Amino acid sequence: MPETSTSAGQPTAGPRAVPALTENGAGAELSQNQWYFVRRQLRQDKAALLGGAVLLIIIGLTMLADSIAPFHPLEQSRDSADLLVPPNAEHWMGTDDLRRDVLSRVLHGGRTTISVGVVSISAAISVGLVLGLMAGYFGGGVDDVISRFLDIMLTLPAILMAIVVVTILGAGLQNAMLAVSIASMPAFARLVRGDALVEKNKIYVESSRAMGASHWHIMWQHILPNVVSSVIVVGTLRVASAIQIAAGLSFLGLGAQIPHPEWGAMLSLGRNYIRSGQWWMTVFPGLAIFITVMCINLLGDGLRDALDPRLRGTGNT
Secondary structure (H helix, E strand, O other), rough: OOOEEEOOOOOEEOOHHHHHHHOHHHHHHHHHHHHHHHHHHHHOHHHHHHHHHHHHHHHHHHOOOOOOOOOOOOOOOOOOHHOOOOOOOOOOOOOOOOOHHHHHHHHHHHHHHHHHHHHHHHHHHHHHHHHHHHHHHHHHHHHHHHHHHHHHHHOOOHHHHHHHHHHHHHHOOOHHHHHHHHHHHHHHHHHHHHHHHHHHOOOOHHHHHHOOHHHHHHHHHHHHHHHHHHHHHHHHHHHEEEEEHHHHHHOOOOOOOOOOOHHHHHHHHHHHHHHOOOOOOHHHHHHHHHHHHHHHHHHHHHHHHHHHHHOOOOOOO
């Protein structure tokens, strides 16, 4: 596809490419054009709209758990008849082995699980952006050192890396959050590094350098805005992975600890009762994880298609 030029002198990938975020003046106009394009594309993507709507409902329910949950998540019924009760009119998702309401624990547990995913990925993006920009922009020895460090971290899958980190630091929710951040960071650093390698050789960067702009000014004011769209896409999809990893750590007893409500920990507790017929202790937290992850992936796919049409129809990053 032949290249075209924007008013700022920056080449783009062709007429279907999303307008790039560039520097002052033209950058503001292009930014408005880009986000208008994104909103228009998302409105046409029914799957992304459905995923986003359901995700907002889930987040809203978990954030309002203190107000809408019928019981406290740690409250144990005084009635011995409420032990391992299946779903009924009083307990919509049944009760567990300590006579606690499963619905209340699912609502409160979602707040924990989703927060771990969002916070850990936000931290991973922050560190990954810095390392990726430095490696891609400066190149040479800086790139070699950072790239070798990332290669070492990427030798293990994210879940195994998280398990190793938690094993070293000790079990607990905060350590699990840190482990997920560390395991997710290399993907963002490599992504930003690749984009920075491309952007640093473009005309608008050369012009800024010729005008005497400092390296840090070029990195943060010019290159960063042009790589942020891909970071948003990958970050959204990685939140789903982070939720799965966090739930997996709690399932193994390395994340949230009993009696703290968390979806993975609830799955771990419920697995002991599947064979005896108490399916609701596992099914409902499992469905919560499945639906949340699916909605995030649908929204992430929609953002990917809207922010970079060249990736439309490809698999998840």
